[in-house]
Amino acid sequence: MNTYRPTNRFAAVALLSMLALPISACSDAGANNESAVDIQQTQVARIPVATQTVMAGEITSSFKSTATLEARDEADVTSKATGIIETILVEEGDYVEAGQLLAHMRDDEYRIQVAQARAELNSIKQELKRVKDMAERDMISADAYDKLRFQAEILQAKYDMAALNLAETEIRAPISGYIAFRYVKPGNLVRH
Structure with a gap:
């Protein structure tokens, strides 16, 4: 059961x-x-990725750095003459060739000095020519002739110096390059 x-x-x-x-x-x-x-x-651990079609082309690379750049040649341009700047023909950043006119100084006084020296030189040359003829004929002493000849040489040097000073009123580039700085303006007095 x-x-x-x-x-x-x-x-x-x-x-x-x-x-x-x-x-x-x-x-x-x-x-x-x-x-x-x-x-x-x-x-969660997956990283999103973008794909792109591969294409043939040029690869460019660049390099960034800090450095100090210095010019290969550098020249401070000054005037050998004293005077007032009349015109400036270039600005900062302009490229200039060696010998190119950069600025022009007022040259009135220098032109007068050249004219005066030329007149004195021409006068002494005329006098020297006359005295030379007299010295050849023994009408004047050799000493007087030599003094006059030395005086002519002195006046020739004075004329050459006046002409050089006049030429120095034109300020020219000593080398080819770019104008980095300009320290004067028209009307400024430049001292030798």
Whole structure:
């Protein structure tokens, strides 16, 4: 006879539950949760990348640096004459050739000095020519002739100096290059 006992039933359910727990621990349901976490971590670790079609072309490279640049040749341009700047023909940044006229000084006084020296020289040359003829005829002493000849040489040097001073009123570039700085303006006095 089969009698129904509630304790047997309770014991059977408890036994089945205990057996089911280890089996459910080995099931695939936990693996799904772990793989979902791995997928999320993989998605977070992904880096966005852009692609582009490869094309043939030139490659340029550049290099940035700091440095001090110095000119190969440099010249400070000054005047050998004293006077007032009348005109300036170049500005900062202009390129000039060697010998090019940069500025012109007022030259009135220098022109007068050249004219005066020329007149004195011409006068002494005329006098020297006349005295030379007299010295050849022994009408004048050799000493007087020599003094006049030395006087003519002095006046020639004076004329040459006046002509040089006049030429120095034109300020010219000593070398070819760019005008870096300009320190004078028209009307400024330049001293030798």
